[in-house]
Amino acid sequence: MKTYKVYAISDGTVIDHIPATRALKVIDILGIENEGILTIGIGFSSKKMGKKDIIKIENKYLGKDETDKISLIAPDATINIIKNGTLKEKRRIERPDTYIDIVKCRNPNCITQSTGVKTKFRVVKSSPLTLRCHYCERTVEAGEVEIL
Amino acid sequence: MKFKGQSIISIRDMEKEALLKIIETADAVKRGGHKGCLEGKVVSTAFFEPSTRTRFSFASATQYMGGKVIGFAGTASTSVTKGESLVDTIKTISGYCDVIVIRHPVEGAARLASEAATVPVINAGDGANQHPTQTFLDLFTMSERFRDLSKIRVGFLGDLKYGRTVHSLAYALALFRAPMVFIAPEILSMPGYLLEEIREMGSETRQFEALCDIDVSLDVLYVTRIQKERFGDMQEYERVAGTYRVTPETVRALTEGVRIMHPLPRVDEIDVEVDAMENAIYFEQAHNGIPVRQAILGLVMGTIS
Numbered sequence: 001m002k003t004y005k006v007y008a009i010s011d012g013t014v015i016d017h018i019p020a021t022r023a024l025k026v027i028d029i030l031g032i033e034n035e036g037i038l039t040i041g042i043g044f045s046s047k048k049m050g051k052k053d054i055i056k057i058e059n060k061y062l063g064k065d066e067t068d069k070i071s072l073i074a075p076d077a078t079i080n081i082i083k084n085g086t087l088k089e090k091r092r093i094e095r096p097d098t099y100i101d102i103v104k105c106r107n108p109n110c111i112t113q114s115t116g117v118k119t120k121f122r123v124v125k126s127s128p129l130t131l132r133c134h135y136c137e138r139t140v141e142a143g144e145v146e147i148l
Numbered sequence: 149m150k151f152k153g154q155s156i157i158s159i160r161d162m163e164k165e166a167l168l169k170i171i172e173t174a175d176a177v178k179r180g181g182h183k184g185c186l187e188g189k190v191v192s193t194a195f196f197e198p199s200t201r202t203r204f205s206f207a208s209a210t211q212y213m214g215g216k217v218i219g220f221a222g223t224a225s226t227s228v229t230k231g232e233s234l235v236d237t238i239k240t241i242s243g244y245c246d247v248i249v250i251r252h253p254v255e256g257a258a259r260l261a262s263e264a265a266t267v268p269v270i271n272a273g274d275g276a277n278q279h280p281t282q283t284f285l286d287l288f289t290m291s292e293r294f295r296d297l298s299k300i301r302v303g304f305l306g307d308l309k310y311g312r313t314v315h316s317l318a319y320a321l322a323l324f325r326a327p328m329v330f331i332a333p334e335i336l337s338m339p340g341y342l343l344e345e346i347r348e349m350g351s352e353t354r355q356f357e358a359l360c361d362i363d364v365s366l367d368v369l370y371v372t373r374i375q376k377e378r379f380g381d382m383q384e385y386e387r388v389a390g391t392y393r394v395t396p397e398t399v400r401a402l403t404e405g406v407r408i409m410h411p412l413p414r415v416d417e418i419d420v421e422v423d424a425m426e427n428a429i430y431f432e433q434a435h436n437g438i439p440v441r442q443a444i445l446g447l448v449m450g451t452i453s
């Protein structure tokens with residue numbers, strides 16, 4: 001039996017295969033820091049990824065809309081929904097068409113630099129992943145993206 | 149695309165059919181159609197930075213059609229440069245008029261305004277981003293001389309790297325899959341992402357560093373200003389600006405009947421002697437701003453359908 005050093009949860013969401021050291025960023029993007037008990041594992045060995053992070057969120061079932069938000073920083077993450085101690089759903093991250101309030105616009109003269117305006121980016125190209133700011137229309141490649 | 153109630157923010161929101169509709173409407177307006185179609189309507193010009201020509205053009209367009217204009221220009225106050233107050237200002241103005249024409253130094257301001265407004269918003273320039281009515285009048289001017297926009301070959305000359313007008317017009321012509329030629333010094337050449345996009349849309353493109361290198365015929369030469377501020381070295385600027393100056397000789401060396409266009413104002417990139425040549429159509433192009441803006445105002449307010 002495979003044993004994790006992080007204890008198993010009987011109800012909640014497990015986000016696995018997060019690139020190493022990005023767990024805290026994932027929590028930040030999901031906005032779940034005050035959502036009850038979180039168990040964070042950083043730097044597990046992974047056959048696939050070398051090192052990976054894992055997050056377990058107790059008593060909270062994250063929907064697809066929510067978890068897709070982390071596609072920019074953890075595109076290969078897997079989502080496990082656990083109910084009554086059994087795995088109810090396993091899914092992968094899918095890339096949304098639009099990122100709202102996730103990516104920062106790099107254009108210093110963009111209206112989203114002023115307070116109160118939520119950023120909005122649309123995917124205009126998938127390879128390399130390219131996003132266009134809904135407001136100033138500048139494009140940015142995923143590699144250069146700055147997460148809010 | 150239905151125009152009534154729609155904001156006009158970016159050329160990227162437009163389809164070929166919508167552009168053709170604007171051209172067709174502007175043509176009807178120029179021939180004396182739709183007279184008085186803005187009667188009883190109030191157009192608000194919210195110019196957060198001064199641009200006398202553009203503001204006058206919209207005001208004149210409105211008044212010739214029987215509408216009234218209210219507005220302000222050149223508010224430098226810091227309170228309106230912040231996003232939130234822009235939203236508040238636009239929400240307030242929405243109650244005073246039937247359409248808002250906005251000019252703003254910050255990119256994306258017009259889009260944000262259109263999301264806050266309860267009336268259509270027309271972008272009259274948002275920083276270096278978009279100025280769609282300029283593109284419409286450019287296309288309209290071309291369509292008056294060449295019936296089929298998919299068949300004309302336009303050569304763009306000058307600052308193609310930073311030129312908002314060039315980027316929008318090239319994109320619009322790409323919707324027609326028109327072939328294009330770009331002539332600029334390497335440091336001011338078309339951005340790669342845009343070239344790629346235009347090619348993917350089906351336009352054939354060629355790039356040259358000098359006008360005399362062109363080996364294809366041109367229907368239109370679209371000239372833009374090379375700005376001093378782009379150069380660190382003034383000697384380099386003088387050299388480049390001199391090379392790209394359009395004179396009667398340059399025009400004569402090009403395809404016979406080539407039309408010379410320019411978004412104006414010009415400094416000295418086109419010699420004044422060219423003005424008298426039949427090829428020069430840039431003043432006519434500027435005047436076309438009136439019927440084109442009348443067409444847009446009528447279409448978005450639903451008084452022209």
Ligand SMILES: [Zn+2]
Pocket residue numbers: 105106107110111112133134135136137138256
């Ligand atoms: Zn932006």
